[in-house]
Amino acid sequence: MLAALRAAPGPASAAWVQEELGCALAYTTVVTILTRLLAKGAVTRERAGRSFVWTPTADQADLAALRMRKVLDGEQDRQAVLASFVTGLLPQDERMLRELLDQAGEAEE
Numbered sequence: 426m427l428a429a430l431r432a433a434p435g436p437a438s439a440a441w442v443q444e445e446l447g448c449a450l451a452y453t454t455v456v457t458i459l460t461r462l463l464a465k466g467a468v469t470r471e472r473a474g475r476s477f478v479w480t481p482t483a484d485q486a487d488l489a490a491l492r493m494r495k496v497l498d499g500e501q502d503r504q505a506v507l508a509s510f511v512t513g514l515l516p517q518d519e520r521m522l523r524e525l526l527d528q529a530g531e532a533e534e
Contacts, residue, residue, distance in 0.1 A: 426458050427467060427481050427488070436471065436478035465491065 429445040430437055437445075443455045459479050462468045467488055470477040483491070500506045514522065 426455070426462065427483070427485070430468065430479055430481040431484070436473070436480045438473065438476060438478050442479065467491075 426442060426446070429442050432445065433441065439452060439456045439459055442459070443450060443452055446455075459468060459470070463470055463479075465488075467483040468479050468481050470479050497503055497506055511519065511522070
């Protein structure tokens with residue numbers, strides 16, 4: 426759904442998204458999914474006549490990060506979750522994470 430919105434030349438209606446997906450999803454299903462994405466902050470909407478047009482606010486990386494934060498926020502032992510995540514990283518991913526943390530630390534200073 427987000428890929429279809431990102432392919433749009435501008436804000437898109439639910440009917441346009443439905444047509445772009447080329448699948449058998451009902452219009453109401455498309456609107457329901459877009460509304461759920463709105464609640465997650467992945468899209469915005471604005472009134473256009475009697476309906477809405479939708480615009481993506483998040484890319485795939487943003488959505489993946491949001492899902493990761495939700496999982497982390499839902500756990501009581503954040504340290505154990507983070508430790509398990511880090512120990513499962515490939516060496517190149519661990520290096521990348523260290524570099525990103527260093528950059529974030531430098532930005533805060």
